[in-house]
Amino acid sequence: MKKQITTEAILLLEDGTIYRGQSLGLIGTSGGELCFNTGMTGYQEIFTDPSYFGQIVITTVSHVGNYGVQQEEVESDKVQIKGLVCKEFSQHFSRKTAEGSLQEYFEKAGIVGICEIDTRSLVRYIRDKGAMNAVISSEVTDVEVLKQKLAEVPSMKGLELSSQVSTRETYSLNNGEAKYRVAVLDLGIKKNIINNLVSRGCEVRVYPYNTSFEEMEEWNPDGYFISNGPGDPAATTDAVNSVRKMLEKQKPLFGICLGHQVLAEANGISTYKMHNGHRGLNHPVKNLFTGRSEITSQNHGFVVDEEQIRNHPEVEVTHINLNDNTIEGMRMKSKPAFSVQYHPESSPGPHDSTYLFDEFVALLEQSK
Incomplete structure (x- = not known):
């Protein structure tokens, strides 16, 4: 790949649909x-969210x-x-506090992109046809x-990706006034979750x-947290097995996004791939x-x-999506464990749901 010189670019979808536009980022090919x-x-937070690993993102905002x-404003180290x-x-x-352009940022990161296409048409197409693989090229x-x-691009269904975004080494963080120990299983965690x-x-x-x-239990934590991350939750078998053992300890457990799905799998509740998923900052959810x-x-x-x-005897629904009634949250009836499908750390996004971190801390306090 080489540095950007504005040139034509092609977006090819797996069903053969083609969009032509202009290149952005590095000249190259990516799928x-x-x-x-x-x-x-919040585009920088989106681009650095490990949950997007393996995906090409269409932004519906015009600029x-x-x-x-x-x-x-980064959510991970790359x-x-x-x-x-x-x-x-x-x-x-135009922002005075900015440290550089997005173009330079993408060049350093090796990201290939395409612009100057009708994204309204493309989003409507994906909405109707469903998420599918694609390839962008400004060189071929x-x-x-x-x-x-x-x-050669693998299907997201059945794909385990946490191994490619998780930390390689264990590390610790605190503010010097910590009252509780929380063991975090990193499946692709965002920095702002840790901050919360x-x-x-x-x-x-x-x-x-x-x-x-x-x-993890050797550290004698007061509770466990299961993070967000990319890929198919059914393929994240190591995490599912670990969560089953965590639940046996009766310690507080909180899961977000992939962590929510892993908690479901650990309880024998299956997951499935959606038609086109939920990705945005304005999804309405009801706390039941x-x-x-x-x-x-x-x-x-x-x-x-x-x-x-x-129908599960030990799990109850706590939140639902008001757009399509999909499950957005659950908790266990006989264990201090709960999870949500969405992102209460909201980076980017509204802060309506940060109370969930307070509820987790309350469980930690009760269990001490």
């Missing part, structure tokens, strides 16, 4: 699952790059997306060659995705116990089976 995010802001980038599709890509930025114009490259735990008096010790329960609704930040392509969870 992944094509999905869309309806957020109006991307117009406020540049800065280090405090750009995680496989590519970007947008309408208008700004080479220049032969469609037959691109079809061969696209055939630490700011509430938790010392967190973050473990690699395949760490055994026994190793308070009756209140929350505007939530979401990023997931899999969901727990509604019939199985409603």
